[in-house]
Amino acid sequence: MQTDITAELLETPAGREAEAILRACVHCGFCTATCPTYQLLGDEQDGPRGRIYQIKRVLEGHAPSRITQLHLDRCLSCRACETTCPSGVRYARLADIGRAQVDAQVLRPIRERFLRRALVAVLPHLTRLRPLLRLARLVAPLLPPRLRAKLPKERPVGARPEPTNGRRMVALGGCVQAAATPQTNAAAARLLAQLGIDLIEPAGAGCCGAVAYHLGDRAAALDAMRGNIDAWWPEIAAGAEAILVNASGCGAFIKEYGEILTEDSRYAEKAARVAELARDSIEVVAAEDLAPLGRPGRDQRIAFHAPCTLQHGQRLGQRVEPLLTDLGFRLTAVPDAHLCCGSAGTYSITQPELSAQLGAAKLKALLSEDPELIATANVGCQLHLAAGTPTPVVHWLELLAPP
Template identity: 55%
Template sequence: MQTNLSDRARQLPRAEEAERILRSCVHCGFCNATCPTYQLLGDELDGPRGRIYLIKQVLEGQPATAATQLHLDRCLSCRNCETTCPSGVDYHNLLDIGRAAMESAVPRPLGQRLLRSGLRALLPNPTLFKSLSRLGQALRPLLPERVHDELPVLIMAAKPRPAPRHARRVLLLEGCVQAALSPNTNAATARVLDRLGISVTPVREAGCCGALDYHLNAQQAGLDRARRTIDAWWPLIESSAVEAIIQTASGCGAFIKDYGHLLGGDPAYAAKAARISDLSKDLVEVLRDEPLEDLTARGELRLAVHCPCTLQHAQKLGGAVEQVLTRLGFNLTEVPDSHLCCGSAGTYSITQPQLSRQLRDNKMNALESGRPEVIATANIGCQTHLGGAGRTPVRHWIELVEEAL
């Protein structure tokens, strides 16, 4: 695509990257065929090709408008279009650049600013988030339907973790909302890894990975959280005390694997960030290479597997969880349109509730078409969002594995 950035746009920190990505797009439109928002709305500007044109126009000097911002806000960042694109357009990075340009050019209404600031203050704070969630659950009957439908369901407390005892050691991102919403996920991970001769070294200081801030267009705040996470892990990385950094939330994993790129221009952190990204693995990447047959699991449940967008499109691990669960004896149902987003997309279910709910209902219909007993997923946001429908139970797949041992 022919591109001519304005003089102002050329001063942006990622101007060359934006121009390179824009030039790689041949505007073929294949991306629209798999874009969830284009399928729902049928508007060219609510598909990847249209959004690329909007970003191009702004970077070439045309006025940024609230309408342009809305079309970019409606994007789920699911990256399905990247999987489909025959030209390999790096859409998500272009979207980040475009959103940052819009954020500085178009002031948001007060209500939006308060909502986004509140989410950024609340969600990365596990203690505060858990306390307010419990209060919301207690007041649920008194709240409007739209509000109580969005309240997260707090899940049972974590079971004990085994003490580190093996020579093989890994780090485990403790995360932020997952610690409150599904605390047993990481505990189950530690117990399964212990059975495989791998111990988890706890580093409680590594909290939110920064993805939440970054994708709410507070990009510098997100990168600052990334730096703090790197600092928390670095002594163990530098001493080669661990062989991998494991994430049980695929959304966090996708962002951490991008640390090397996002902090590549920071002289103090570029090398460290690249090393962290190299060591970062989704949990399924570790388990699939281990002798699972030694676990003697009895996976008798009939499962539908929901593969989060951050696992299949961002990390290119589509089908990996299904393979592990099949090896362990679980009975998996067919899921039509498994490539489509469930509508969770971080805070999208809160900032774009109507679209998010439509996508959730469509996804639940697909997941339930094979009449599963349980739906298994690999990301806490998707787990909470799908579970909020109040239909088939939704669990993290590692908990189901641990219960089958």
């Protein structure tokens, strides 16, 4: 694609990166076939090709409008388009650059500004999120049914094994996962202990930074990223084998730390090392000898939901499913498994109508063969799906961990 990006933008790293991405696009339209919002709305401007053209115009100096902002907001950043793109267009990165340019020129309505600031102020901060979650559970009977359904149910966390001073990995504690589904990291610690690995969560680490980054607060995101690097670095320096990330959305983001902080002279090298060490739980577990686990599945019928951040963001599709099958689980068929469930970080809050439609379609596919439970690999998907069905929804690590 030919471009005419403004000279001012071309003097910036983001402008040069955007130009390279745009020039790779041949506007073939293959991406529209896998775009969830295009399938829902049938509008070219709500598909990757249309959004690329809108971003191109903004970067070339055309003033964006509120309509431009709305079309970009409706994008899930699911990256299904990247999986099907024959030219390797890095659409998600272009969307980040485009959104930043549009938001700098178009003032959002006050309600949206308040909501986005509130999300950045609460979700990434465990000391704020946990008390609010406890309060919401206390007053749950008074909440509207739709909001009450979104409250994660309390479940036993289970014991965490003591370190043995053997092999060590660092775990991302996170924010929403740590507050809403703490059993995930506890299960990971027990499972890895059975495989001879200590899982350490260093004090001082927290949210990966993705919430703030994708809501446009780059300063807060960068602070979170640097804070995590500082917290993890002593363990990395001491020989930690990997940084285990049990939320695939966080994993996809942490693997981009090196790229995002490449202009930061103090952190660029460390960020690149962190990105290199980041591992999704399937990458860690699949690399180990699983003989000590036996066959925990015992023919239990499972529907596995592969989050977009796992199959498109990290390109780890079809990795969990065969592992579960090998361990004795019976996986049910899931039609259109490549499509997003509608969670997409904070999308279910900022775009509730579209998110609800996508969630209903995903649950219909997941429940089509009547599984006993649904397993997934990301806390956002887990909470979003659980709000719409009485069928239990768990992280797949919980299926393998000893009690």
